[in-house]
Amino acid sequence: MEIKEKLKQVLIEDLNLEDVTPDEIGNDEPLFGEGLGLDSLDAVELVVVVQKHFGVEIKDMDEGRPALQSINTLAAFIEEKSNG
Amino acid sequence: MNQPVAITGLGCLCGAGMNLAECMESMFRGVRKPRPPFRFSTDHPVSYPVLELRDEFKLPLDDQEKVYARTSQLALAAALEALADAGWDEASLRGKKVGVCIGTTVGCALNCDDFYRAYKEGDDPEMDVIERFLRSNPASVIARQLKLDGPNQTVVNACSSGTDAIGLGASWIHSGACDIVIAGGADELSRVTYAGFSSLMITDTEPCKPFDVNRKGLNLGEGAGIMVLESDAIRGDRKAWGFVRGYGSACDAYHLTAPRPDGAGLKQAMGEAFAAAGLTPEQIAFVNAHGTGTPDNDKVESGVLAEMLPGVPFLSTKGYTGHTLGAAGGIEAVFTVESLRRGKLPANIGYADADPEIKGTPVTENTEIDGEYALSESLAFGGNNAVLILGKGDD
Amino acid sequence: MRMAIQSIGISGGFGQGVDSLQRALVAGEVEPQTGEVERNGTVDSFPCYRAAIDGLDEFFPKRALRRIDHYSKMTLYGASLALKEAGLLEADRSRMGVIIATGYGALKTTFDFLDSYLDFGYSCSSPTHFSNSVHNAAAAHVSMQFKATAPSLTVTQFEMSVASALLTARHWLAEGRVDQVLFGATDEYCDVLRYCRKRFFCDGEQGPMAPFNFERQSAVVGEGAAFFILTRDEQQASYGYIDAVTLGNHVASPLELPADDFVIAGADGHRDCGQWYAETIGSLPASAYSPLYGSFPAAAGFDLAVAALTLKEGCYFTVPDNAGSTTTPEEAPAKISCLKFGPGGDYGLIRLSR
Numbered sequence: 001m002e003i004k005e006k007l008k009q010v011l012i013e014d015l016n017l018e019d020v021t022p023d024e025i026g027n028d029e030p031l032f033g034e035g036l037g038l039d040s041l042d043a044v045e046l047v048v049v050v051q052k053h054f055g056v057e058i059k060d061m062d063e064g065r066p067a068l069q070s071i072n073t074l075a076a077f078i079e080e081k082s083n084g
Numbered sequence: 085m086n087q088p089v090a091i092t093g094l095g096c097l098c099g100a101g102m103n104l105a106e107c108m109e110s111m112f113r114g115v116r117k118p119r120p121p122f123r124f125s126t127d128h129p130v131s132y133p134v135l136e137l138r139d140e141f142k143l144p145l146d147d148q149e150k151v152y153a154r155t156s157q158l159a160l161a162a163a164l165e166a167l168a169d170a171g172w173d174e175a176s177l178r179g180k181k182v183g184v185c186i187g188t189t190v191g192c193a194l195n196c197d198d199f200y201r202a203y204k205e206g207d208d209p210e211m212d213v214i215e216r217f218l219r220s221n222p223a224s225v226i227a228r229q230l231k232l233d234g235p236n237q238t239v240v241n242a243c244s245s246g247t248d249a250i251g252l253g254a255s256w257i258h259s260g261a262c263d264i265v266i267a268g269g270a271d272e273l274s275r276v277t278y279a280g281f282s283s284l285m286i287t288d289t290e291p292c293k294p295f296d297v298n299r300k301g302l303n304l305g306e307g308a309g310i311m312v313l314e315s316d317a318i319r320g321d322r323k324a325w326g327f328v329r330g331y332g333s334a335c336d337a338y339h340l341t342a343p344r345p346d347g348a349g350l351k352q353a354m355g356e357a358f359a360a361a362g363l364t365p366e367q368i369a370f371v372n373a374h375g376t377g378t379p380d381n382d383k384v385e386s387g388v389l390a391e392m393l394p395g396v397p398f399l400s401t402k403g404y405t406g407h408t409l410g411a412a413g414g415i416e417a418v419f420t421v422e423s424l425r426r427g428k429l430p431a432n433i434g435y436a437d438a439d440p441e442i443k444g445t446p447v448t449e450n451t452e453i454d455g456e457y458a459l460s461e462s463l464a465f466g467g468n469n470a471v472l473i474l475g476k477g478d479d
Numbered sequence: 480m481r482m483a484i485q486s487i488g489i490s491g492g493f494g495q496g497v498d499s500l501q502r503a504l505v506a507g508e509v510e511p512q513t514g515e516v517e518r519n520g521t522v523d524s525f526p527c528y529r530a531a532i533d534g535l536d537e538f539f540p541k542r543a544l545r546r547i548d549h550y551s552k553m554t555l556y557g558a559s560l561a562l563k564e565a566g567l568l569e570a571d572r573s574r575m576g577v578i579i580a581t582g583y584g585a586l587k588t589t590f591d592f593l594d595s596y597l598d599f600g601y602s603c604s605s606p607t608h609f610s611n612s613v614h615n616a617a618a619a620h621v622s623m624q625f626k627a628t629a630p631s632l633t634v635t636q637f638e639m640s641v642a643s644a645l646l647t648a649r650h651w652l653a654e655g656r657v658d659q660v661l662f663g664a665t666d667e668y669c670d671v672l673r674y675c676r677k678r679f680f681c682d683g684e685q686g687p688m689a690p691f692n693f694e695r696q697s698a699v700v701g702e703g704a705a706f707f708i709l710t711r712d713e714q715q716a717s718y719g720y721i722d723a724v725t726l727g728n729h730v731a732s733p734l735e736l737p738a739d740d741f742v743i744a745g746a747d748g749h750r751d752c753g754q755w756y757a758e759t760i761g762s763l764p765a766s767a768y769s770p771l772y773g774s775f776p777a778a779a780g781f782d783l784a785v786a787a788l789t790l791k792e793g794c795y796f797t798v799p800d801n802a803g804s805t806t807t808p809e810e811a812p813a814k815i816s817c818l819k820f821g822p823g824g825d826y827g828l829i830r831l832s833r
Contacts (some may be wrong), residue, residue, distance in 0.1 A: 016545035040342050041546070044285050044606040048595075052603050057129075060300075061285055128601035192614055192635045194586065194671075197593050203674060204597065206519045211678050221637055228823060233731035236825070237643045240584070240614035240633045248632065255650045279596050280609035335577070335622040335631040340546075341610050349628065356656070465610060466619030468631055 003075045006053070014049045015042055027071045035070075043068055050074070056081040085362035088327035088475055089254040090319050091311050093170025095162035095268075096418045098307025098411070099135025100404040103165055107404070108422055111430035112450055116404045118291045118303050124275040132287045135305035135406030136273055145229075150212070153220035154306075155191030158411070159270035162308035163226045166266065170312040171322070174230050180318065183234040183262035184223040185253035186310070187245025187269035188410035191222045192238060195276040222270050234262050239410075243374075244333070244462035245269055246309060246413025247470035251331025253313055263318040268310030269414030277409065278304060284341065292377035292407075294400035294432060295386060295446045297439035302376040305406020309415030326421035327475035329363065329457060332356025336467030343380055343463055347388035350461070350469040354392055357459070357471040365393045368473070369455020370429055372420045374463045375400020375446070376407050377434065381463060383441055390443035393459070399447040403433035413462040417472055420460040424476040429453055480653040481723075481832075482660075482709045483716035484787050486567075488560025490553060491703030491772040491781060492528025496560055500771075500781075501788060504796035509771045511686060511699055516670045523677070526686045528701035528773030529668055532556045538568075539624065546607055547620055550585040550667045554617035555624060557663050557704030562625065565708045565715075567659075576657035577622050577631040580644035580664045582776020584614035584635060587669040617665060629657045638745070638752075638819055639726060640664065641779035642827020646724045652711045663706040664780025676700055683748070688774070690746035690767035693753025701773015705780035707787070719790035722814075723830040730824040734759050740830065741795075741812035743767065743782050745819030747774035755820040764812075766797070779819040783829060786815040790833045 008022035015038070029035045032043070046068055047058045056078050058064040067077035094104050099117065101107035110116075118133035141161050142148070148157055163184075167173065194217060202209035219225070223236035235256065239249045246269020253267030281287045281304060288301040313328065334352035336344035343350075358364065371393060374385055377400070389398055401419055408415055423429050432446035461471045489496065492511065493503035503509050511526035532552045535544065538559040544552065562568050567575075592608035610616065615633040622631050630651065634644035641664045648660040676684050676698075683696025690697070709721070727734065736742060736759055746756045747769035768785045772778055789796060793811040817829040 017542075018545065019540075019542050037542075039339065041340060041607060041610065044283060047285065048283065048603050048605055052599055057602065064285075126596075126601045189613060192584065193612065194583065194589055195593075197597065200590060200593050200671065201597055203671060204594075208678075211675065214675050218637070221635070223636065224639075224821075224823075224825065227728070227825075231728075231731050233727045235643060235646055235726040236636060236639065237647065238635050240635050241618075241631070242613050242615050252632075252647055252650070255654060259650055259653065261646070261650075276593070279601050279604040280592065280606070280612075282601070283604035283606040283609055285606075333630040333632075335619075335628055337622040337626050337628050339623070340616065340619055341606075352628065464615075465613055466615045466631070467622060468615070468619075 003078055004071050007071055007075060010049055010053050015045060025071060029070060031068060031070060050078065054078050086258060086330060086360045088329050089257045090314050090324035091326040091328060091421055092314050092319060092322060092324055093166040093312035094325055094418045094421060095165030095169060096309040096415055097137065097141065097158065097161055098405045098408060098415055099137065099305045102139050102141060104418060104422060111401065111404050114431060114433060116291060116433055121273065121278060126275060126279065128282060130289060132282060132289055133291060133303050134273055135303055137306060152225055153191065153216055154272035155188055155270050156220040156222050156225040158272060158308040159186055159222040160225055160229060162268065162270065162310040163266050166310045166312045177230060177232065181234050181263045182232045183253065183256050183265040184226045184232065185237045185239065185249045185265055185267045186222040187239040187249040187413060188222050188271050189240060189242055189245065190271050190274050190277055190409065192240050195274055197276060226266055241468045242465035243409050244413055244464035244468040244470040245410035247417065247460065247462040247472055248333060250311065250328060250417050250472055251470065254328040254331060257313050257315050263315050265313040266310060267313055268308065269411040270308035271306060271409040271411040273304055273306035286378045288377060291434055292403055293434040294375035294377040294402055295382050295442055296435045297437045299377045299379060299382060301378050302407040305408040307405060307408045307411050307415055309411060309418040311418060324477040325425055326477040328472065329475045330357040330361025330473035332360060333468065333470040338467050341465055343384040344467065345384060347384050349467060350388045350463060351392060353469040353471040357473045361473040363457055363473060367457050368393055368396050368459050369453045370458050371396055371398040372416045372460040373398045373400050374461055375402055377402060385463060386442040386444060397447050397451065399429060399432040413470065417460045417474060420458045420474050424458050424474065427453055480711065482649055482652055482721040483713050484718035484721065485708040485710050485715040486561050486565035486717060487784050487787060488557045488564060488706040489784050490530045490532065490556055492530065492701055493771050495531055495534050500784060503771045504785065507797060514673065516673050525673065525684055526699045527668060528699065530703035543624065548585055548588045548611050550588060550665065551611065551617040551620045553667060553704040554579065554663055554665045555620055557706035558621050558661055561661065561706035561708050572625055572627045574629055574658040575627050576629045576651050576660045577618050577627050578644050578648050578660055578662050579618045579633045580640035580777060580780065581614060581633065581635050582637045582640050582666050585612050585616055586667055586672060588612045590669060590671055627661065637776050638821040639825050639827050640776055642724055642726050642819060642829055645829060646726060648709055649724055658710065660709045661706065662709050663704055664777035665704040666702055666775040666777040668700055668702040672700065688748045688770040690748055690769050693757045696750040697748035698774035701775045701778060703772060703781065705784045718787035719831055719833045721829060722832050725828045727826060728824050729755055729826055734826055736763055737816055740814045740816040743786050743815055743817045745779050745782050747778060749774065751822040752820045755824055782817045786817050786831050789815060790831060
């Protein structure tokens with residue numbers, strides 16, 4: 001499965017976003033605030049989600065913040081780390 | 085306005101020292117010893133420094149490790165120090181209405197991961213660790229060991245528990261429900277909280293830097309801080325080290341883990357504490373802040389201090405003690421009373437460079453103070469805010 | 480000062496809401512559910528009283544509940560029902576304190592958090608589970624969802640949790656810190672608890688519960704949430720009043736029960752507490768209702784709800800299974816004492832009146 005699709009799926013499952021479907025999450029939609037509506041606790045949970053499902057470590061929030069903007073930025077981060 | 089409640093005994097042990105005198109001495113020398121945890125291990129790729137107790141401590145118990153969980157051992161050690169300081173023993177307490185009000189987090193959690201691992205793996209783990217847990221409610225342990233017959237309350241308001249416990253204990257004296265209350269907080273360092281705080285990404289890989297621009301998070305700690313509160317009738321003409329003057333608390337009702345950015349709950353708690361004390365912010369000599377060293381806490385807290393108590397010296401003692409969770413409010417209230425008594429504050433260790441987002445500068449060196457009142461405050465998970473106003477004791 | 484009981488919100492093994500509790504009291508019995516835990520290829524079946532939270536959707540959108548566990552959902556549900564009965568769902572709650580009593584806290588989530596690192600390593604420890612595992616998570620969710628910005632408190636003291644927390648509720652109201660207290664008692668079941676109880680009590684967990692047989696272990700595990708709106712305002716006493724709350728230790732200083740009270744004993748089939756009830760109740764009129772909701776520390780809150788309903792209805796509820804209930808007086812009681820003992824002789828005594 002493409003990283004982005006898998007990301008959307010685990011996001012919905014692990015963050016219990018029962019009220020959205022993968023199709024409804026835009027690749028450029030902001031994950032936090034006005035977009036998908038995630039918050040600071042979701043941000044650190046997402047770090048675990050990325051570690052668990054993609055084997056990619058986000059060391060701290062300095063590294064995490066730019067990566068956790070949208071599905072696109074997160075997928076790019078995962079790809080870069082997986083290939084690096 | 086509330087009547088002041090006398091504090092006749094103080095007890096404390098934590099990463100800064102094995103008793104209150106040792107803690108004060110190491111803080112005034114500017115010594116702190118954060119290091120990787122040595123009582124437990126994890127497979128976590130990063131090691132975070134913590135402030136564990138430097139030495140073993142011995143309670144008047146056979147097999148203390150088997151009888152009570154560590155949090156309750158810490159609570160009991162600090163309570164015995166405080167009672168001795170106040171001149172009480174088991175015999176002299178008999179027949180008096182003595183309450184116990186203790187804050188904790190780990191002390192009430194069934195964090196038995198070795199037991200649970202065995203259970204998960206299909207073994208039938210032995211029940212001794214569960215039996216110990218069921219014996220180890222911190223307030224009950226103190227009451228049981230001293231054969232007390234009063235109300236007991238273990239407060240689990242996360243990181244404001246110790247501050248809340250002292251405030252609630254003082255109200256038991258006001259109402260006449262108790263003659264004496266043993267109040268404060270206790271918490272042990274555990275692998276579970278270590279894993280939990282790491283997962284929240286608010287622990288620093290270096291010694292913590294409260295209020296500094298480069299602060300990255302907290303260091304966990306462990307310990308207990310406990311005081312003896314007495315009614316005037318019981319105290320008679322015995323000396324008080326200090327007084328509980330006012331207490332206030334309020335809930336942000338905002339977020340499970342993040343403080344409310346405008347600090348409304350903390351301001352409300354302060355307002356209530358000042359009203360209860362019948363005092364005004366100008367009368368406050370210093371503030372022992374929560375100051376965990378996390379980016380969010382220190383920013384919100386310093387904003388409230390700048391607004392509500394402009395120009396009043398403030399410090400965090402968490403650089404010396406680590407964040408002791410439910411014990412923090414107890415330990416810091418004890419330090420606050422002792423600092424008022426000595427007329428001297430230790431430096432806010434770990435602070436070097438100013439953060440443009442933080443108004444005001446914490447106390448950067450040991451500082452003489454001349455004042456009658458000080459404030460000790462805690463902010464917690466779940467949005468709890470708790471504030472104590474403490475007064476200087478008899479000369 | 481006495482506290483007026485304005486409303487009740489409750490969910491337990493008998494069903495959801497005060498009406499369910501009342502029906503259970505009239506019927507005099509509740510059939511326990513059958514719990515099952517599969518371990519090592521064998522299925523362990525046992526009786527239990529579990530609480531449903533189906534009605535929670537009425538009060539909150541799904542999104543608001545997505546990170547909230549069963550323990551906090553039970554708590555939120557009890558709180559919602561109590562606020563609804565009092566007509567306070569839309570009210571300003573800035574002067575309403577929140578106090579929650581729990582014996583064990585969020586048990587299931589405590590173990591879920593351990594699962595996260597035992598299964599995947601420490602770097603996969605779940606921050607969401609961790610923050611929901613702390614004892615005050617439920618109070619935090621209640622305060623957040625209901626915008627209750629007044630003081631919030633969670634108390635844990637095993638069997639004494641309810642009496643101890645109630646003592647503080649009384650202080651808050653007397654001191655004028657708050658105008659009302661949203662007071663709740665919550666405990667939850669989890670499979671590890673079943674393992675522990677089975678190890679401790681073996682067949683004593685199989686029921687049926689016989690709370691007045693003090694010689695025999697007959698506790699059946701339960702869970703649930705019982706909430707009350709407590710207020711200083713005597714006009715609001717829909718269910719009567721809590722006159723006094725006393726905590727002490729029967730060994731350190733023997734308890735003498737008030738002679739003219741009807742006693743609701745918190746006896747729940749735990750043999751190691753039996754002797755304390757036997758010694759103190761003696762020949763006083765007494766009953767126990769634990770066979771309707773099971774055995775758990777916060778059940779003392781359920782006893783309190785039964786006491787409140789008894790005062791409101793002006794009649795006794797007799798529980799047939801209550802073999803040993805000393806007597807059934809003819810007239811409805813004007814005063815009730817709710818008595819709860821812990822194994823070491825600690826007691827909490829809550830006195831109520833019409």
